[in-house]
Amino acid sequence: MTTHAIKLTSPHELLAVVPYLLGFCPTNSIVTLCLSDNRLGLTQRLDLPPPDCAHDVASALLPILIREGPDSVILIGFEDNDRESLPALEALTTALRSHSMPIHDRLVVREGRWRSLDCNNASCCPPEGRPVRVDPGGAFGAGLTGQGPQPALNEHGVQAVEPVTQRPENPRGAGQQACGLQRGDR
Numbered sequence: 001m002t003t004h005a006i007k008l009t010s011p012h013e014l015l016a017v018v019p020y021l022l023g024f025c026p027t028n029s030i031v032t033l034c035l036s037d038n039r040l041g042l043t044q045r046l047d048l049p050p051p052d053c054a055h056d057v058a059s060a061l062l063p064i065l066i067r068e069g070p071d072s073v074i075l076i077g078f079e080d081n082d083r084e085s086l087p088a089l090e091a092l093t094t095a096l097r098s099h100s101m102p103i104h105d106r107l108v109v110r111e112g113r114w115r116s117l118d119c120n121n122a123s124c125c126p127p128e129g130r131p132v133r134v135d136p137g138g139a140f141g142a143g144l145t146g147q148g149p150q151p152a153l154n155e156h157g158v159q160a161v162e163p164v165t166q167r168p169e170n171p172r173g174a175g176q177q178a179c180g181l182q183r184g185d186r
Contacts, residue, residue, distance in 0.1 A: 005039075005078075008040075008059070010117065011105065011107055011114060011130075012132075012133045013131070013133070014033070014074070015076075015107070015109065015114055015132050015133065016132075016133045018031060018033075018043075018076065021033075021040070021043045022043065022045055026045055026078045027078055027080065028047060028048045028078060028079060028080055028084070029045050029046060029047060029048060029050060029077075029078045030045070030046050030057050030061075030073070030075070030076070030077055030078075030085060030088050030089065030092065031044065031045045031075075031076040031077075032044045032045075032061055032065065032073055032075055032076075032092070033042065033073065033074040033076070034065065034068050034070035034072075034073055035070055035071055035072045035073070035074065035104055036069075036070045036071050037071065038160045041068060042064070042065075042068045042070070043071055044061055044064065044065075046060060046061065046088075047090055048077070048078075048079065048084060048085055049088060051087040054087035054090070054091040054093050055093050057088040057091055058091045058092045058094070058095035061092060062092070062095045062096070062099070062128065065096070065101065066099060070101075071102065072102040072103060072104040073096060073100075073101060073102070073103055073104060074103075074104045074105050074106075074107070075089055075093065075103060075105075075106045075107070076106075076107045076108075076109060077089045077106075077107070077108045077109070078109045078110075079108065079109070079110045080110065082110065084110075085108055086108075086117075089106055089108070089117065089124075093106065103118075105118060106118055108129075109132060110129070111134060112131060112132050113128065113129030113130060113131055114129050114130055114132050115127070115128075115129035115130065147151055
């Protein structure tokens with residue numbers, strides 16, 4: 001099987017491929033993307049918890065991220081309401097920093113727009129955000145799916161997947177589905 005690398009050079013491009021990585025377009029979610037040697041690795045997603053349970057996100061995702069051992073992590077909060085993903089993003093940020101795990105960027109996506117929480121340059125990341133690039137059947141999607149299916153509009157359109165369990169010969173694939181994480185590998 002031949003694989004082709006897709007070069008992603010901006011948050012616009014990264015956000016365009018997230019639905020292909022998950023198998024659906026995330027909503028009300030926290031997504032983590034691991035980067036190792038400038039390549040995307042493990043991708044995880046959790047439903048946004050209520051604000052008083054934000055620490056549960058860190059408890060669920062941190063052990064898997066530590067086992068994966070990426071060079072850095074990208075955190076993305078997909079939210080319907082302003083600041084809805086911030087408690088979970090902040091809890092996960094604190095947990096990652098306490099384990100000296102570098103965070104490449106923290107993005108928030110709401111109402112078809114995105115912004116970086118770590119960029120204060122209004123010309124780069126205006127407070128209202130930038131439009132999310134939609135890529136239905138576009139260059140990124142074609143490279144990721146070949147002739148396969150397009151991502152579902154939401155997690156309800158994805159068939160259930162069996163949990164991935166740790167095998168001694170594959171410790172880096174350990175725990176890729178745990179604690180309600182949904183993964184849409186195709």
